[in-house]
Amino acid sequence: MRTGLVTTPFGRRPMTLALVKGQLQSSDDRMKRPVEKWKVFRDISEARQLLGLHDRALAVLDALLTFHPKNEFAAGDRLVVFPSNAQLSVRAHGITGTTLRRHLAALVEAGLIHRRDSPNGKRYAHRGHGGQIEEAFGFDLQPLMLRAAELAGLAQQVAAEKIRFKRAKEALTLCRRDIRKLLTAAVEDGVQGDWQMMEELYASLIARLPRSLNRFIVESVLADLEVLRQEIVNRLEMQIKTENPDTNDIQNGCHIQNSDSESIYELEHGSEKELEAKSEPTKLKQHETPRTFPLSMVLRACPQMLDYASGxxxxxxxxxIGTAVLVRSMLGVSPSAYQQACEVMGQENAAVALACILERAGHINSAGGYLRDLTARAGRAEFSLGPMLMALMRANASEGLKRTG
Structure with a gap:
């Protein structure tokens, strides 16, 4: 059994198993290569957030290191320093006593230093006849030497994360620039398409960026913006390839604007008995043009619709829209709820909303009630399909990566 390796704190400060573990690990007597103490300090400064430290704690640690006379930590060195609180306060740029004690405790909690308390809690050293220190009570800096490699790894991890964050922000900036200029070019050159809808979708994605950014938020928004950018490029490419304007109807993503098109209820065979007498199909007003999303984008977000499509x-x-009628019946959505959605959103967008509900059917208790809620919110201009489609595309992309990983 090893004895004399663990010391307990003076006074009311409690002893914990974490402190015992830290002291036992720091009592390793194996030879260590000398470690430059200021390099260790720089690594700690870089990794301070991972260690749960504030700037003031670093100032206190800096002050403690100045009481160790050498620039290196080496095996066999006495690494206990014993300055008074007054001396520490002066070297820590006048930090108050209460703040000093709090940040000393934080350094101990982080496992960067250990307390070696004397019987009366004072910090001092016993010296031999030649003046050499035989035993000291204060703060042991040995964990800094033993954890030097670990701390260097944490610093490198933080540096790598900063690089990834910087690259993500650069990619976001480039993607935003691409979308803005592509949309401007499409409008100025008179390219056919609902570019106003694309503009609104772009604005809704940018609105998700908070003032205080982190890499995960940036990468999430960037993924959605890249999907939008690709969709814009695809539509422009189609326009370039399609020289004859009469063939625009075959473009993938071309939306129906004819308010006299066949009613969705005429596509649903044998559904007349389900309809109430007052549930006559309501056509869109001539001055209202439904804003729909590109069909290719919708199918990427809602691939399950293909499972119910003919062929x-x-x-x-x-x-x-014909497939949505079948899905409506399968989900148990009443004809009246779907009719109301068509009246408020338009036929295409109501079908898209139903497709989104199909994708999330396992998480929705009542598809009909959910559709009515979306319809009510859309009527108050409080709901847009764009973020829902983007979320589904992102989820589908993640599932694809899991399957291929």
Whole structure:
């Protein structure tokens, strides 16, 4: 059994198993290569957030290190320093006594120093006849030597994270610039498409960026913006390839604007008995043009619609709306709830909302009630399909990575 390796704190300060573990680990007598103490301090400063330390704690540690006379920690050195609180306060740029004690405790809690308290709690040293220190009571700096490699690794981890964060912000800036200039070019060149809808979707994504950014938020928004950018590029590419304007109807993502198109209820065979007498199809007003999302984007977000499509394919919005009618019945959504959604959102967007509900069916108790809620919010201009579609595309992309990983 090893004895004399663990000391307990003086006074009311409690002893914990974590302190016992730290002292036992620091009592390792194996030879260590000399470690430059100020390099260790720089590593701690870099990794201070991972260690749970504030700037004031670093100032206190800096002051403690100045009481060790050498620039290196080496095996066999006495690494206990014993300055008074008054001396520490002066070297820590006048930090108050209460703050000093709090940050000393934080350094102990982080496992960077250990207390070697005397019987009366004072800090001092016993010296031999030649003046050499035989025993000292104060703060042991040995953990800094033993954890030097670990602390260097933490510093490198923080530095790498900073680089990743910087690269993510750069990519976000470039993606934002691309989208803005592509949208401007599309509008100025008169390219056919609902670019106002794209602009609104872009604005809704940018609104997700808070003032205080972190890498995870930036990468999340960036992933959605990259999907939007690719969709814009795809539509511009189609426009370039399509020289004859009469062929615009075959473009993937072209939306239906004819308010006299066949009613969704005419596509649902044998559903007349389900409809109430007052539930006549309501056509969109001539001055209202439904803003729909590109069909290719919707299908990437809601791939389960293809499972219910005739022949497993959806080539245009008519196919999509017809499939939505079947999905409505399967989900148990009443015809009246779907009719109301069509009146408020438009046929295409109501079908898209139903497709989104299908993707999340396992997490929704009542599909009909959920659709009515979305319809009410849309009527108050409190709901947009854009963020929902982006969230589904991001979720599908994550699932794809898991399957291939």
């Amino acid at each position: 497993g394919q959806i080539g245009n919005w008519r196919d999509f």
